[in-house]
Amino acid sequence: MRRSKAFIPTTKEVPNDAVLASHIFLSRAGFISQVSSGLYNFLPLGKRVLKKIETIVNDEMESIGAQEVELSFVTPVELWQESGRIEKFGKELLRFKDRKENLFVLGPTHEEMMVNLVCNRVNSYKQLPMHLYQIKTKFRDEARPRFGLMRSREFVMKDGYSFHSSTEDLNREFATVEAAYQRILTRLGLEFRIVEADSGTIGGSGSKELMVIADSGEDTIAICDHCQYAANIEAAVRGSKKDIPEAPEAEFNRFMTPDITTIESLAYFFKVDPYYLVKAVAKRAVYDEGSDIVLFFLRGSDTLQDVKAVNALHALELVDVSEEELQEAGLITGFMGPLNFNTCKMVLDVSLKNADAMICGANEKDYHYVGVNFSALINADFADITEVCEGDSCPHCDEGILSLTKGIEVGHIFKLGTTYSAALKAEFLNEKGQREPFIMGTYGMGISRLLAAVIEQHHDDRGCIWTLSTAPYIINVMISNIKDDQQMSFAQTLYEQLKQRGVEVMLDDRKERFGFKMKDAELIGFPYTVIVGKELMNGNIQLMDRATLEQETLAADTALETILQRIST
RNA sequence: CGGGGUGUAGCUCAGUAUGGUUAGAGUACCUGGUUUGGGACCAGGGGGUCGAAGGUUCGAGUCCUUUCACCCCGACCA
Structure with missing residues (x-):
């Protein structure tokens, strides 16, 4: 293809709504154009x-x-x-x-x-x-x-x-x-x-x-x-937890905890690791017909994984619940716990099964239970509802660390x-x-x-870097100055020869300056650009590798074979 | 669907608080000339229902109402 005839509308300006590299460069380099929200035209490239x-x-x-x-x-x-x-x-x-x-x-x-x-x-x-x-x-x-x-x-x-x-x-x-x-x-x-x-x-x-x-x-x-x-x-x-923090020692007791409603403040108040606290997360579970408030209990050191939670309930989705809705349902926010609880449906994380030395809400304003053993809750609904974190152990080999x-x-x-x-x-x-x-x-x-x-994986700040298997054209033959007859004829010959050998090749024969055409080639991201320019007087041309941006000097008379060899590997 | 933002030349954007010549710049495009190894320069030129509709006014890109589109955060996403 001759670049002078190709429909490749490249632009220096970044489209104002593009955030991602792929979006920016595919738009700027003339691969795609947006029609409407979520609708794109594919241009020739x-x-x-x-x-x-x-x-x-x-x-x-x-x-x-x-x-x-x-x-x-x-x-x-x-x-x-x-x-x-x-x-x-x-x-x-x-x-x-x-x-x-x-x-x-x-x-x-x-x-x-x-x-x-x-x-x-x-x-x-x-x-x-x-x-x-x-x-x-x-x-x-x-x-x-x-x-x-x-x-x-x-x-x-x-x-x-x-x-x-x-x-x-x-x-x-x-x-x-x-x-x-x-x-x-x-x-x-x-x-x-x-x-x-x-x-x-x-x-x-x-x-x-x-x-x-x-x-x-x-x-x-x-x-x-x-x-x-x-x-x-x-x-x-996640696999079994390593380095379990030391358990607090306490007899089962109801403890006054005025206005202490968050995991952080509770951990500070009792001087215990959040691992031994019980966190309550309230959500509204939406089913085919109707919806219910559901309380999820998990360790204070964990966070709820929404998708797992939905699956545990066989619900369609979970939506947030407002403070008012919770109070209407008779829940005492900040002090909810799984013991003696039957206000609404609850699901406990598997890590709470038979957990001991726990601190949880007493379902009474300003009170928590300490020294709780969960073995009495053996018939409650347990499910894996926590989200794994960086550093958790691997569930398969139990040796590796998850990142x-x-x-x-x-x-x-x-x-x-x-x-x-x-x-x-x-x-x-x-x-x-x-x-x-x-x-x-x-x-x-x-x-x-x-x-x-x-x-997304193959770009730099200048534009796209296509691999040989994905590039729209493998070789871009760039003529530095089209008024130079020697450059023009050499480049055209090389272009025709590459075409005959079945190479997907572009000939940049536009009446533009060197820098303009180089920037354009880098933006589009041809794997290789052959520069036919000044060096031709010395019998040389250059081959630029888009990935490394390195330019290699090749003898003009054997350039065809060298290039063919380069792209066959 | 909830919250926020933006609509002015093909593209990127000024101009809108305080209404007032013929609506601007850069870039892109066309013509001529110079230039030719990193998005050059000079001169000339074409290109606009200022998102749309209605209203206020002697006068609206600018003020008011309605509406549409697009973008961002969230919700959602076999």
């Missing part, structure tokens, strides 16, 4: 990178025997009613009517559509397993789109669905897909971790997320420094089981001739988000 990523994904999917399909973007609302997800997705589903007043939904993911496609077309266990996938635009009317391509409303996703006759076979496929996903991210040149994830209310026996490590990531993940354990903070658990880091969720794979096949009555005949719902897996990967993730 952006489209080329998308295709590169898609090609790698297709390649790896084919290698594991998955078959590509393309399902309709517009989906009938009935399917969503049948699966029950019309309520679950709520306003995220963009609905509209056609001229006949029929309701449709823009597909946010395609479980229902895929099950519907396979249902009654795959009838026998002999046809299983089957794995179908597509790479397709999705639409979710996000409450708050942000960060450019990271969280947009319209986005490109690869979504795959596998159908099995046994759980063992699902497990096998799940592991196969996990390995393929690892190869994809490795080929894209990304540093990532596979983490255990919250399966959420979608159910299923397990799910894993693929996290690209980046400070700008929206997810927090816990990583063991000793073994392979890694988990989303929403699902992370927290940020990640970008670029993939999520699920063992779905029969959730959707049962709801949509998608069944096959097993070996005994009996009807059974398909056992399913579902595997998502955010293609447009990956594009942004590559830049």
